[in-house]
Amino acid sequence: CKSYREPAVDHVSLEVKQGQIFGLVGKNGAGKTTLIRMATGQTMPTSGELALFGETSVRGLERMRGRLGCMVETPSFFPYLTARENLEYYRIQRGIPGKESVEKALQQVNLTDTGRKKFKNFSLGMKQRLGLALAIMGRPDLLLLDEPINGLDPMGIVEFRDILLNLNRDQGTTILVSSHILSELSNLATHYGFLEKGRLLEQVSAEEIRSRCRDCLEIRVDDAAKAVTALEKLEVRDLEVLTDGVIRLYSHLDRPQEISRALAEAGVALFGLNQRGSSLEDYFLNLVGGKHHA
Numbered sequence: 001c002k003s004y005r006e007p008a009v010d011h012v013s014l015e016v017k018q019g020q021i022f023g024l025v026g027k028n029g030a031g032k033t034t035l036i037r038m039a040t041g042q043t044m045p046t047s048g049e050l051a052l053f054g055e056t057s058v059r060g061l062e063r064m065r066g067r068l069g070c071m072v073e074t075p076s077f078f079p080y081l082t083a084r085e086n087l088e089y090y091r092i093q094r095g096i097p098g099k100e101s102v103e104k105a106l107q108q109v110n111l112t113d114t115g116r117k118k119f120k121n122f123s124l125g126m127k128q129r130l131g132l133a134l135a136i137m138g139r140p141d142l143l144l145l146d147e148p149i150n151g152l153d154p155m156g157i158v159e160f161r162d163i164l165l166n167l168n169r170d171q172g173t174t175i176l177v178s179s180h181i182l183s184e185l186s187n188l189a190t191h192y193g194f195l196e197k198g199r200l201l202e203q204v205s206a207e208e209i210r211s212r213c214r215d216c217l218e219i220r221v222d223d224a225a226k227a228v229t230a231l232e233k234l235e236v237r238d239l240e241v242l243t244d245g246v247i248r249l250y251s252h253l254d255r256p257q258e259i260s261r262a263l264a265e266a267g268v269a270l271f272g273l274n275q276r277g278s279s280l281e282d283y284f285l286n287l288v289g290g291k292h293h294a
Contacts, residue, residue: 010198011048016142016176016191021168023189024178025284031198032178033072036146040070053141069140071131071148079120083111083130086119087137096138105133109163125156129163136167143167145177149184157181161188186280196288209283216240216248217256220272221263230266234258243289245271 012035016022026032037043038050041061049056052064077086087102106112109129114122122130128148135143145164149157161184167173179185185192192209194201221227224245231239231249236259238250252259256273263270 012195012198012200014176014193014200015203016174018141018174019168019172020174021164021188021190022174022176023185023192024176024195025182025185025192025280026178026180026195027288028180030195032195033146034198035195036070036072036144036176036178039144040068040072041065042072066138067141068144069135069138069142070144070146071135072144072146077119077127077130080118082116082118083114083122083126083133086130087133090134091137094138101137101139105137108136108167109133110159123156125152125159128152128156128160132160132163136173139171141174143173143175145175147179148177149179149181157184164188182280182284192280194284194287201287209280213279213283214250215253216250216276217253217259218272218274218276219247219249219259219263219270221245221247222269222271226266227263227268230262230268231259234262242286 010031012031014022014024014035024032024035034043038045039052050061052061053067055061055064078089081089083106084102087105088099090096091099091102103112106114109132111126111129111133114126119127119130132145132148135145149160152160164175164177165188168175177185177188186206189206191203191205193203219227222245224241224247227247228239228241231247234252236249236252240248240250242248249259253275256275260270260273
């Protein structure tokens with residue numbers, strides 16, 4: 001646990017398996033950054049126990065953090081040094097063997113052609129990619145990234161995403177990445193953890209979410225309970241009741257007229273009927289807002 005007057009992270013246990021790209025999802029203030037900072041040792045827990053790779057002792061955690069690469073906010077680099085000079089400084093400081101590790105990291109993030117250009121003249125995308133190069137220079141087993149695409153333009157986001165996918169595929173790097181840009185996270189993550197007010201609401205695979213975010217008929221009514229009763233008479237069983245009178249039907253997709261007629265005959269006011277598919281954003285909002293299955 002970590003508290004700042006109120007709990008920022010409250011009894012969270014994440015299971016991130018080797019080879020996964022784990023998306024940490026949550027609104028601002030949900031505890032994403034605090035959780036990553038505790039894992040990297042930048043913030044200490046207020047209470048409870050922190051475990052990394054099965055280690056919980058102070059010495060064990062220190063040893064296991066050597067297997068991490070992390071990027072929390074834009075890293076601090078020397079403004080008048082080049083990309084290579086900055087990485088070489090940190091390579092020596094951190095005791096990473098082999099000068100070739102600098103060139104390898106620059107190659108992986110597409111920054112080999114920056115030449116004598118100084119860091120202070122880099123674009124935001126270049127700065128973020130240099131921060132990623134620093135995080136992967138020691139070939140970590142687990143890469144922790146906190147909002148790495150925040151502020152990037154669409155091309156920068158695509159480039160950063162492709163780099164992460166290549167790291168995962170070619171080197172088998174396990175990645176935990178937090179982001180509030182859920183549409184982009186859905187193009188990247190293989191698994192998700194949903195945080196709200198410091199608590200882990202759910203941990204689920206991308207495959208499971210895809211199966212739940214199916215095509216549906218979404219209807220908006222004045223009385224959801226009465227509507228469900230009417231729909232059950234049509235033998236509609238596969239449905240989901242959300243908040244504010246919204247119901248999603250996963251069967252009878254080709255029978256909207258029959259659905260609207262049954263609701264009218266039952267005295268249910270129908271405010272809207274649309275065919276749609278759910279997105280990761282919808283899934284998260286429904287999870288936070290609460291829902292139940294019929």
